[in-house]
Amino acid sequence: MTAVSLSEAASGVPTLPLKPRADLIVCPRCDAVFALKRPENGQRAVCQRCATVLITPRRKAGLQIIALSVAIVILILGAAFFPFLSVHAVGASNSVSIIDAALAFSDGPLILLSLATAALIFLIPLCRVLLSLYVLVPLVADRPPARHAARAFRLAETLRPWSMAEIFAIGCAVAVIKISDLADVTFGPAFWMFAALVVLVVVQENFICRWSVWNALSTRRKS
Numbered sequence: 001m002t003a004v005s006l007s008e009a010a011s012g013v014p015t016l017p018l019k020p021r022a023d024l025i026v027c028p029r030c031d032a033v034f035a036l037k038r039p040e041n042g043q044r045a046v047c048q049r050c051a052t053v054l055i056t057p058r059r060k061a062g063l064q065i066i067a068l069s070v071a072i073v074i075l076i077l078g079a080a081f082f083p084f085l086s087v088h089a090v091g092a093s094n095s096v097s098i099i100d101a102a103l104a105f106s107d108g109p110l111i112l113l114s115l116a117t118a119a120l121i122f123l124i125p126l127c128r129v130l131l132s133l134y135v136l137v138p139l140v141a142d143r144p145p146a147r148h149a150a151r152a153f154r155l156a157e158t159l160r161p162w163s164m165a166e167i168f169a170i171g172c173a174v175a176v177i178k179i180s181d182l183a184d185v186t187f188g189p190a191f192w193m194f195a196a197l198v199v200l201v202v203v204q205e206n207f208i209c210r211w212s213v214w215n216a217l218s219t220r221r222k223s
């Protein structure tokens, strides 16, 4: 990938424009303003001040993101309900799914903890994937954006820091190492689904060019 250099436009902007200007791009991290120059497919535009990636257009990225998102939905559902771990100790064995584990506290004062765990591990990642499918499917199919698509995409972006599937995976690894001295632990199918899920979420995140989505949403709304 080559970086396209964007010229800083701060000096050329005497007053704040009232309408959003299609010829400028603002770095979401450091607020630097640049004159917009659209990179070719496979290139990317980065902020000269803080190196945040601003635009990464890719050929057929939309279809790939949709395929990844569908795979993520299937993996989230599988990882929730299939057995995650089996523990064998002194002749007894027990296997548990993540939903069982999250609901284990649901009838006591820890119900809030149980709901928060289920939300951070599953519901929020699932919500984000469904929202991005809702936004992207009409765009990729060359149709006008779905109703409230901009709001849906903004919500998906707002939820991003709260999607903590990978942190749960690290927690599990630590817990398994701790109990492996006491009992015989084997991973169930949900563990491997979960591992694949964590990787796919990162890949999908990196495939989405947020500028391209916002640009498509705003230009198609006008036409």
Ligand SMILES: [Zn+2]
Binding pocket: 027, 028, 029, 030, 031, 032, 047, 048, 049, 050, 051, 052
């Ligand atoms: Zn920046």
